[in-house]
Amino acid sequence: xxxxxxxxxxxxxxxxxxxxxxLTKARELGGTLEAVHIGANADALAAGLGEHGATTVYAxxxxxxxxxxxxxxxLEALIGEHHPELVLFAQSYDGRxxxxxxxxxxxxxxxxxxxxxxxxxxxxxxxAAIFGGNTLVDTEFEGEAPFLAAIRPKSFAAEPxxxxxxxxxxxxxxxAGRAGEAKVLERHVEExxxxxxxxxxxxxxxxxxxxxxxxxxxxxxxxxxxxxxxxGASRAIVDAGWVPYSKQVGQTGKVxxxxxxxxxxISGATQHMVGMKGSENIIAVNKDAEAPIxxxxxxxxxxxxxxxxxxxxxxxxxxx
Amino acid sequence: MNIAVCVKQxxxxxxxxxxxxxxxxxxxxxxxxxxxxxxGVEMALQLADKAGGGEVxxxxxxxxxxxxxxxxxxxMGSARAVLVSDEALAGSDALSTAKVLAxxxxxxxxxxxxxxxxxxxxxxxxxxxxxxxxxxxWPSLTFAKHVEVGDGxxxxxxxxxxxxxxxxxxxxxxVSVTAGVVEPRYPSFxxxxxxxxxxxDQVTVADLGLSPDEVGWSGARQQIVSVAAAxxxxxxxxxxDDGEAYTRIVSFLEDLKxx
Numbered sequence: 001x002x003x004x005x006x007x008x009x010x011x012x013x014x015x016x017x018x019x020x021x022x023l024t025k026a027r028e029l030g031g032t033l034e035a036v037h038i039g040a041n042a043d044a045l046a047a048g049l050g051e052h053g054a055t056t057v058y059a060x061x062x063x064x065x066x067x068x069x070x071x072x073x074x075l076e077a078l079i080g081e082h083h084p085e086l087v088l089f090a091q092s093y094d095g096r097x098x099x100x101x102x103x104x105x106x107x108x109x110x111x112x113x114x115x116x117x118x119x120x121x122x123x124x125x126x127x128a129a130i131f132g133g134n135t136l137v138d139t140e141f142e143g144e145a146p147f148l149a150a151i152r153p154k155s156f157a158a159e160p161x162x163x164x165x166x167x168x169x170x171x172x173x174x175x176a177g178r179a180g181e182a183k184v185l186e187r188h189v190e191e192x193x194x195x196x197x198x199x200x201x202x203x204x205x206x207x208x209x210x211x212x213x214x215x216x217x218x219x220x221x222x223x224x225x226x227x228x229x230x231x232g233a234s235r236a237i238v239d240a241g242w243v244p245y246s247k248q249v250g251q252t253g254k255v256x257x258x259x260x261x262x263x264x265x266i267s268g269a270t271q272h273m274v275g276m277k278g279s280e281n282i283i284a285v286n287k288d289a290e291a292p293i294x295x296x297x298x299x300x301x302x303x304x305x306x307x308x309x310x311x312x313x314x315x316x317x318x319x320x
Numbered sequence: 321m322n323i324a325v326c327v328k329q330x331x332x333x334x335x336x337x338x339x340x341x342x343x344x345x346x347x348x349x350x351x352x353x354x355x356x357x358x359x360g361v362e363m364a365l366q367l368a369d370k371a372g373g374g375e376v377x378x379x380x381x382x383x384x385x386x387x388x389x390x391x392x393x394x395x396m397g398s399a400r401a402v403l404v405s406d407e408a409l410a411g412s413d414a415l416s417t418a419k420v421l422a423x424x425x426x427x428x429x430x431x432x433x434x435x436x437x438x439x440x441x442x443x444x445x446x447x448x449x450x451x452x453x454x455x456x457x458w459p460s461l462t463f464a465k466h467v468e469v470g471d472g473x474x475x476x477x478x479x480x481x482x483x484x485x486x487x488x489x490x491x492x493x494x495v496s497v498t499a500g501v502v503e504p505r506y507p508s509f510x511x512x513x514x515x516x517x518x519x520x521d522q523v524t525v526a527d528l529g530l531s532p533d534e535v536g537w538s539g540a541r542q543q544i545v546s547v548a549a550a551x552x553x554x555x556x557x558x559x560x561d562d563g564e565a566y567t568r569i570v571s572f573l574e575d576l577k578x579x
Contacts, residue, residue, distance in 0.1 A: 011481070066478075066487065068450065069460070091446070093463050093480060100450030101460075109413050109541045112445050129550060131337045136548045143541040150446075182459040182489040185475075190483035202578060227578060239500040245465060245479055251444055252356075252499065260578055270333070271441070277553055281576060283569060289560075296553040299572050303561025312566040319570070319579055 001029045001119055005084040007071065007095055008035040008057060013044040015052070017199065018090035020158035022151060023052040026088060027161060029119050035166060036078060036087075038062050038071040038094070042168050050166040052158065057166040060173050064183045068097020073176040076105040085145040086124055088117075091152045099150050101179070111139055112150040124149070133274050153198060154255045154278065190246060195230050197247065202229030203258045205249055205276070206237060209265020209286055209305055213242035219309045220264060226316045232256065234272045250275035265305045268293030285309065321371035321469065323364040324425045325398070326436040326448065327380045328354045329389030333441045343544040344411060345442060351382065353389035356437035358504035359497050361393045364435050366502060367469050375399040377428045381409060381420050387520055394515035395507030402428050406524040411537035414443075418451035420535060423528035425456065427521070433474060434494040438463055449496035459489035462496045 004026045009016045015023075019035075026033050035054040037045060042059030049057050058078055062070035075087065075098065087102075089095035091113060103110045116127030116138075124147045125140045141147040197203065204227065206220035216237070224231040232249040233242070249256055251274040261279035266272060268284075268291055276282070277296055284297035285308050294300040301308055329351040331337065338346040353361075364376040378393045378401035385405045394401060402424045409420065425434055434456075439446035453460030464476035465484060475488045479498055507515070525532055533539060559565055573579045 016481070066461075068462075072454070093478070096446050097450045097460065097462055100447035101454040103415050103447065104418070104451050104454035107415075109415055110445075110447055111542060112414070112447060125545060134550055134552075135339070136546075136550050137343075137544055138546040139542050139544050141542055178457055179453065179459050182461055182487055182493070184478075184485045184487050186486040187480075188477075188483040188485070227573070235499060241500060245498055245500065246483070251441075252439060260573075260576060281572075283572060285561075285565075289558075294558055295555050297558070298556035299569065300555070300558040301561055301565045301569065302558065303565055307563070308561050308566055308569075311563075312569050315566055315570050316573075316579065 001085050002031045003082070003084040004029055004031060004033050005087045006033070006035045006054065007087065007089040007098055008037040008045065008049060009090060009092060009094060010037070010039050010041055010045055013041055015045050015048040016090065017158055018092060018153040020048065020052045021153065021156045022088045022090060023049065023054055024159050025117055025156040027053040029086070034058065034084070036071070036075060038067040038074065046165040046168050050163045051160045053161045053163055054166040056169055058169050058171050060171045062173055065176065065180050066097060066182045066184065068094040069101060069176050069179050069182060070173055071098035072101035072105060073174040073180070074171060075102050077174055078171065079106070079146055086147045086149070089150040091150045095150055099148050103148055106146070108146065108148055109141065110148045110150065111141070114149050114151040115155040117149065117151065129274070131270070133277055152255055154257045190244070194225065194228065197230040197232055198254050198256055200230035201259045202227045203232050203249070203256050204229055204262045204264065205232035205234065205266060206264045207234035207266030208236045209267070210237065211306070215306070216242055219305060222313055223262065223309060226313060229258070234266045234269065263293050264309060266293055267291040268295070321368055321374040321432045322377065322430055323368055323374065323433045323435060324377045324379050324428045324431045325357070325360045325364045325393070326421055326434065327357045327361065327378045327390060327393050328440045329380060329382045329386050330354045330440060330442040337442070339547060342411070343547065347383060351386055351389050353392045354437065354441050356439070356441055356499055359499055359501050360435040360437055361396055361398060362502045362504040363467055363497055365397045367433070367467065371469065377402065377431070379421055379424045379428060380404070381417060381424070383410065385522055390520060391515045392507060394518045395511040396505055397511060400519045400521065402521045402523065404523055404525070404528065408525050408532035408536045411540055412535050413540040413542055414445040414447045415451060416535040416539040418448050418455060419530060420525070420528065421448065422452045422455035423530060425452065427523065427528060432491045433469065436494065436496045438496045438498055449494055453494035456494070459493045461487050461489055461493060464495050464497045465501055467495055467497065467501065
């Protein structure tokens with residue numbers, strides 16, 4: 001690859017972890033590595049992007065428009081000028097908006113949900129895991145570059161290369177037409193204690209087996225807190241409204257790869273397993289001895305979470 | 321207010337999936353409406369109800385004129401459906417599918433709002449909502465966990481990494497809704513009976529003004545080059561709780577140096 005671009009996203013004033021993962025992987029592909037950022041804080045991101053291999057960041061301030069929509073319009077123009085062969089996006093909210101609209105503008109196919117990426121000659125091949133991660137499928141692009149791929153967070157490790165800060169090239173926000181009419185009126189940041197779900201070393205998740213929304217705090221939250229971890233959830237209890245969507249682990253939620261994953265009252269639907277089976281160690285507690293989660297758990301306890309977990313919490317409190 | 325809802329008819333997600341020899345998903349079993357789409361149908365019915373009129377129209381693409389999933393959406397209260405079914409569609413990728421669905425939305429008539437799920441349960445590409453919006457030239461308000469419509473505008477709470485944003489755009493627009501945005505209703509017996517007679521406008525690719533070259537295998541411009549079983553994760557120790565199982569968990573945590 002002579003030139004690879006990464007759609008860079010921010011987490012506050014730093015590049016998001018998913019962005020750094022993409023840059024690290026893109027370095028392996030050789031050639032020039034550059035970033036495109038749609039936001040007002042490119043100067044703050046330049047050091048982190050450069051440290052992970054990007055030499056330049058093209059920066060577009062979208063104002064109060066949705067970043068993905070402005071991002072696609074900006075990318076269309078920038079790609080026409082600079083001709084990258086491959087553009088990588090994180091499988092994130094704004095990344096998906098941008099890659100989707102860009103695919104229409106350029107009339108190019110997209111490969112999404114990638115967990116692996118390689119280049120073989122002039123072929124770009126994206127690996128994805130289907131059927132709950134049981135089957136790996138490699139797909140290659142046909143036709144002309146640029147190739148557009150979205151990769152799931154946690155697919156690669158983020159490692160710095162020691163480069164200096166990326167040069168920031170400010171680009172005026174293009175007119176996205178009617179599509180650009182979607183405006184952000186307010187931003188709400190949810191209060192969170194402890195580590196982020198996708199970055200925590202320990203994740204404790206709850207499922208339908210908790211029995212009620214009221215059981216989530218005393219069992220899941222408290223155990224997560226005691227272990228310095230983050231709390232998660234299965235889709236079933238998110239759908240039921242017991243906990244917010246931001247806690248959902250799974251195919252349509254977050255992918256986690258902690259040192260330890262504890263599944264409480266989770267049967268192990270395919271959707272959920274996709275999001276957590278990459279954990280180094282898994283403990284599962286469930287009443288149903290036949291629950292699929294036991295098929296991948298390093299330690300499976302067949303029992304009632306309402307009996308096992310309070311005793312565990314008590315023992316941990318005594319331990320500390 | 322007329323609302324089109326994109327609905328996918330998928331194999332039962334609780335049955336292990338298979339790929340056919342041509343690497344497409346085995347769709348030989350009777351399909352059902354994707355659970356994720358039930359939220360869109362319910363949201364559309366509620367919004368149309370609040371607006372005091374208009375139709376909810378289902379839009380779908382499926383092989384062999386398949387309607388079993390559509391009937392569920394019609395039984396919930398949708399007025400009619402547009403179904404695109406054509407042999408030329410086999411092997412379609414996300415972009416080709418979006419082209420077909422955008423045309424089907426246009427065929428549905430005077431539509432003010434398109435609702436979709438964020439992604440399907442079987443393919444979960446997740447690009448369709450914004451692709452359809454781009455093809456129609458409309459705003460897309462994605463990952464909505466709350467939706468309100470009034471005064472010619474749609475306002476949503478959009479899920480973000482940090483929490484949520486309030487996003488507004490004028491109609492017509494495309495909105496993708498997250499699971500749990502509303503509680504889908506169960507079709508009543510009366511609804512199920514009524515659904516049998518509701519109109520399904522079944523069309524081909526040519527009826528939509530698309531060329532067969534733009535869709536299916538020829539339009540996909542991507543090729544599966546290998547399919548392999550993922551390394552399996554082995555089950556470890558399994559114990560029955562006799563009242564003391566928590567002590568085994570404690571020693572496991574000690575071994576991992578978590579505590």
